[in-house]
Amino acid sequence: MNPYYFASIALILIGFYAVLVKRNVLKMLVGLSIMETGVNLLLISVGYVSGKSAPILSEGITPDKAVDPIPQALVLTAIVIGVATTAMALSVVINLYEKYKTLNVEEIRRLRG
Amino acid sequence: MKRILAIVFILIIGFWMAKALDQVPFGEDRMLVGKYYLEHVKEETGAVNAVTAVVVNYRGFDTLGEVTVLFIASTGVAALLWRKKRERTAKTEGSVVLTTGARLLLPFIMLFGAYIFIHGHLTPGGGFPGGATIATAFLFLYLAFTVYEIDHKIFEPLEGLAGVGYVTVGLIGLAIGGYFLFDWIWQTWGIGRENIGRLFSAGFIPIIYTLIGIKVGTELTGIVDNMVKEPEEGGQ
Numbered sequence: 620m621n622p623y624y625f626a627s628i629a630l631i632l633i634g635f636y637a638v639l640v641k642r643n644v645l646k647m648l649v650g651l652s653i654m655e656t657g658v659n660l661l662l663i664s665v666g667y668v669s670g671k672s673a674p675i676l677s678e679g680i681t682p683d684k685a686v687d688p689i690p691q692a693l694v695l696t697a698i699v700i701g702v703a704t705t706a707m708a709l710s711v712v713i714n715l716y717e718k719y720k721t722l723n724v725e726e727i728r729r730l731r732g
Numbered sequence: 733m734k735r736i737l738a739i740v741f742i743l744i745i746g747f748w749m750a751k752a753l754d755q756v757p758f759g760e761d762r763m764l765v766g767k768y769y770l771e772h773v774k775e776e777t778g779a780v781n782a783v784t785a786v787v788v789n790y791r792g793f794d795t796l797g798e799v800t801v802l803f804i805a806s807t808g809v810a811a812l813l814w815r816k817k818r819e820r821t822a823k824t825e826g827s828v829v830l831t832t833g834a835r836l837l838l839p840f841i842m843l844f845g846a847y848i849f850i851h852g853h854l855t856p857g858g859g860f861p862g863g864a865t866i867a868t869a870f871l872f873l874y875l876a877f878t879v880y881e882i883d884h885k886i887f888e889p890l891e892g893l894a895g896v897g898y899v900t901v902g903l904i905g906l907a908i909g910g911y912f913l914f915d916w917i918w919q920t921w922g923i924g925r926e927n928i929g930r931l932f933s934a935g936f937i938p939i940i941y942t943l944i945g946i947k948v949g950t951e952l953t954g955i956v957d958n959m960v961k962e963p964e965e966g967g968q
Contacts, residue, residue, distance in 0.1 A: 620750060621758040628749050632742045639738045661753075666766075669759030674770060674782035675856065682770035688782040689766050695787055696798045699860050699948075703805030706955050710812040713959070 623664035630657030644712050644722045648705065655701040659694045666690030777915065778934040779853040787858065788937045789915055796898065799944060803895060806951040809958050818961040826876045834876035841869040849945030853934035859941040863948025870953040874960055882957055887950050894947035901936055901943075 630653055637650025666687035674685040712722065719727050763770075769790060770782055779785040787795050825831070848855075849862025873880045905914030915935040927933050 620754070624750070624753045624756075624758065628746055628753070631749070632746045635745070636738055636742050639742075640735055664758065665756060667759055668761050668763075673856065675780055675854075676770070676774060676782060677780045677854070682767070682773075685770050685782065687763050687766040688769055688786050691783045692786040692791065692794070695783065695858075695860060696794050699798050700801050702952075703802050707805050707808050707812075710809040710959065714812055 621664075623660065623667075627657045627661035627664065630654070630660060633657075642723050642725055644715065644724060644727075647724075648708050648712065651708070652701070652705060655697075659697055659701075662690045662694050662697070774928055777937065778928050779937050780928065780934075781853055781855065781858075783856075784852050784858050784937055784941070785934075788852075788940050789935070792902070792940075795940075795944070796902070799895065799898065799947060802948065802951055803891075806891075806954050809955050813958045813961075820878060820881070820960060821962045823878065825878050831876050834872050838869050838872065841872065842866060845869065845945070845949065849941050850938060852941035853937040859944030860948055862941070862945040864952060866945065866949035867952030867956065870949075871956050874956055882953060887954060891947055891950040891954065894943045894950070897943045898940060898947070901940060905936075 634650040634652070634654030634657060637653065638647050641647050641650065666689065668686045671684055671686045672680055674688040674691070676682065676685065715727065716722055719730055721727060721730075769786055773779060773782045773785045777785040777789045779789070826834075845862045845865030845868075847862075848857040848865055849859045852858035852862070870882060902914075908914065915937075
């Protein structure tokens with residue numbers, strides 16, 4: 620198994636574990652961010668071509684010496700969307716804490732009911 | 733018990749993911765459209781950086797959507813954290829080393845951020861990293877000073893104007909070339925055709941990336957501004 624694929628699967632699974640098991644909302648968000656990193660690493664490593672350099676065609680790098688630019692453009696988009704969703708989720712968490720004075724999901728569920 | 737169950741469940745998922753990824757060979761040339769982009773990027777867009785050309789020129793709609801997502805996120809954060817009276821939570825002033833260091837480093841960080849988004853078509857980076865760097869400079873000010881606050885009369889209109897500018901560049905392309913986000917500076921006017929790889933080339937990519945850099949910088953600063961404030965005691 621390739622180390623890059625292995626690392627990205629491991630990151631996705633660690634994030635998923637945090638989302639499933641942790642009770643603190645902030646820790647679940649950390650898990651989501653780790654998952655996101657894993658997905659981005661996976662996308663980038665799928666586009667790698669061994670022995671080739673970055674797709675910036677200056678200083679003697681011809682088109683046949685560059686890696687695939689499309690996954691990199693995709694990940695650029697994905698990172699920004701990840702940051703945006705994380706910011707939204709964090710402000711929801713701030714509101715949640717102001718209202719319930721706790722970040723434990725089970726307690727929040729109990730308090731609401 | 734719950735943890736063991738979760739670990740078993742996750743290991744099963746991981747096994748199937750690994751099995752699927754074994755079919756994808758690592759490091760082999762599988763480019764189809766990517767090859768076209770790499771071979772034609774110089775004469776079709778004038779950019780040296782192929783990733784920038786894909787992001788802004790070939791797949792410009794993705795970037796427009798991305799900017800929209802970020803705008804909605806910043807508006808959403810502002811809406812969720814909206815209170816009538818809000819104040820900075822910081823109570824203790826930073827040390828002299830911190831405040832002086834922040835004051836001295838600020839222009840360098842701003843300059844470097846501007847460098848990143850202006851040279852998006854030549855070097856790695858572009859509008860989003862450059863904008864994030866500029867937001868870092870403002871975050872630095874927020875962390876070092878207890879009283880610092882951005883000028884909201886300048887920041888929010890600048891953010892909107894940058895977004896409107898991006899759409900306007902696309903609409904001019906619609907009027908000249910027939911479709912939205914058509915690169916009119918490069919395809920129709922041919923400005924900068926003889927100096928590919930220098931600053932004044934690559935059609936509208938530097939213009940759009942400057943607008944995106946300003947927009948992302950102001951948006952992330954606005955998110956930081958909303959998050960470091962809390963409602964005053966008693967007043968809601």
